[in-house]
Amino acid sequence: MDVVYTYSHLGGEEILLVRYPKLYKEIMNVIKSIDNPGKNKISKEKTMQGEQLYSPPELNRLFKERFNKIDWSELKDFYDIKIPDYPHIIKGAFKQCDFFKDNVLVEVQFGKYAFMFYDLAKFQYFYNQGKIKVGVEIVPCHFLQSQMSSGVSYGEQLVYDLERLSKNFPSVPVMIVLMDMSLESDKYMIDERKEVRKVREE
Numbered sequence: 001m002d003v004v005y006t007y008s009h010l011g012g013e014e015i016l017l018v019r020y021p022k023l024y025k026e027i028m029n030v031i032k033s034i035d036n037p038g039k040n041k042i043s044k045e046k047t048m049q050g051e052q053l054y055s056p057p058e059l060n061r062l063f064k065e066r067f068n069k070i071d072w073s074e075l076k077d078f079y080d081i082k083i084p085d086y087p088h089i090i091k092g093a094f095k096q097c098d099f100f101k102d103n104v105l106v107e108v109q110f111g112k113y114a115f116m117f118y119d120l121a122k123f124q125y126f127y128n129q130g131k132i133k134v135g136v137e138i139v140p141c142h143f144l145q146s147q148m149s150s151g152v153s154y155g156e157q158l159v160y161d162l163e164r165l166s167k168n169f170p171s172v173p174v175m176i177v178l179m180d181m182s183l184e185s186d187k188y189m190i191d192e193r194k195e196v197r198k199v200r201e202e
Contacts, residue, residue: 001034004141004196005178007159012173015134016104023104027136030066031177036185037062043149054148054181056110063108063138067099075100075126095125103133110140113153117161120170127172134173141178143189143196154178 006013016024037059039052075097081090097119099106105126107119116139123135139155140148155178162169162176183193 001031001179002182002197003028003031003177004143004180004193004200005155005159007162007176007178009162009170009174009176010167010172012134012136012175015173016136016175019133020102020104023101026070026072026101027104027106027138027177030063030070031138031179033066034059034062036181039147041149054144056148056152059110060108064098067106072099072101072106074098075105075131077126077129077131095122097122097126100132103131104136105132105134106136106138108138110148110152112151113157116153116155116158120174123172123174124170127170132172134175135170136175136177138177138179141180141196143193144180147181147186147188 008014013024016027037054039054040058041053041055043051043053076094077096078092078094081093097105097107099108105123107122109116109119116137119137120135123132123137126132127135137155137158139158140152142154142156145152145154155176159176159178180193181188183190183197
């Protein structure tokens with residue numbers, strides 16, 4: 001897969017490059033190591049009936065396999081939920097992120113837009129706990145999203161909203177990574193995708 005765009009929120013990418021260059025390289029290498037797995041999901045949606053699409057669970061499996069192979073592990077924090085003036089206590093609640101190593105937390109998100117935004121809230125939580133220094137959100141770009149089911153969102157929307165929040169949320173450094181299949185592996189929307197790559201290379 002290709003990295004087609006990165007967005008640095010509160011210096012997230014710069015922190016990775018300066019303080020955690022080895023981990024930055026590992027993250028980028030994991031993305032690049034995932035070749036086209038094939039469109040092995042047949043859509044049942046009315047607007048895409050019978051179309052072959054990329055499978056989010058399969059892509060998630062590949063990312064988990066690659067990150068775990070180089071010793072990235074899950075970060076999980078358990079707690080009890082207590083709120084003011086309310087007697088009921090909820091025990092055993094938890095926050096969890098998939099990939100963690102040496103103060104860097106990574107989430108790969110192929111879900112609805114609300115889950116992308118919730119990942120940022122989880123980064124904020126672990127940052128406030130003193131367990132991480134920077135978060136990385138890896139998401140599909142709009143081109144790749146067009147080749148997946150309608151429940152999947154795209155990273156451009158996340159970057160657009162972060163820009164308009166004027167750095168007020170989250171208050172943790174984050175790098176947003178937009179990814180796409182390589183041009184060699186699939187030709188969907190090829191001219192537009194080539195133009196995006198050309199601008200990135202410049």
